[in-house]
Amino acid sequence: xxxxxxATQFNVSCFYLAKIISRLSKAGLIKSKRGYTGxxxxxxxxxxxxxxxxxxxxxxxxxxxxCLLGMAQSxxxxxxxxxxxxxxxxxIKDNLANTSLKDTAEFxxxxxxxx
Numbered sequence: 473x474x475x476x477x478x479a480t481q482f483n484v485s486c487f488y489l490a491k492i493i494s495r496l497s498k499a500g501l502i503k504s505k506r507g508y509t510g511x512x513x514x515x516x517x518x519x520x521x522x523x524x525x526x527x528x529x530x531x532x533x534x535x536x537x538x539c540l541l542g543m544a545q546s547x548x549x550x551x552x553x554x555x556x557x558x559x560x561x562x563x564i565k566d567n568l569a570n571t572s573l574k575d576t577a578e579f580x581x582x583x584x585x586x587x
Contacts, residue, residue, distance in 0.1 A: 474510070474511045474512075475489055475490060475493060475511070475512065478512070492530060493512055495529050495530050496526070496529050496530070497512075498529070499525070499528070499529030500515055501514065501515055501516075501521055501525060501526065501529055502514055502515055503515050514573070517574070518572060518573040518574035518577060519572045519573075519574040519575075520572070521572060521573045522568060522569050522570070522571060522572055522573075523567075523568040523569075523571045523572070523573070523576065524536075524565060524568035524569040526573070527568055536561060536564075536565050539551045539554065539557070540553045540554075540556075540557040541553065
């Protein structure tokens with residue numbers, strides 16, 4: 473699919489989308505081709521790409537490994553939310569890891585059917 477078409481569908485700028493596509497491509501999640509016959513496509517089936525894969529490609533891994541407030545991790549009591557964030561971060565990571573792009577697309581399709 474063409475980047476311009478995707479940008480229009482998602483109501484985002486082509487410049488912003490190009491940055492996202494670059495990160496997804498570097499992570500090996502999509503293939504992109506420039507030029508007249510160009511566009512983007514997934515590099516493997518949607519059921520094999522998790523939302524955690526996408527999140528890490530776009531945002532990096534820091535949010536899944538670091539302190540909520542950016543404080544030193546080695547000190548257990550450095551952050552008042554340390555224990556809370558550690559537990560919640562695991563739940564979020566598990567949820568993202570167990571939700572594929574296919575699951576997300578199917579959810580969106582069901583929403584449109586019931587709208």
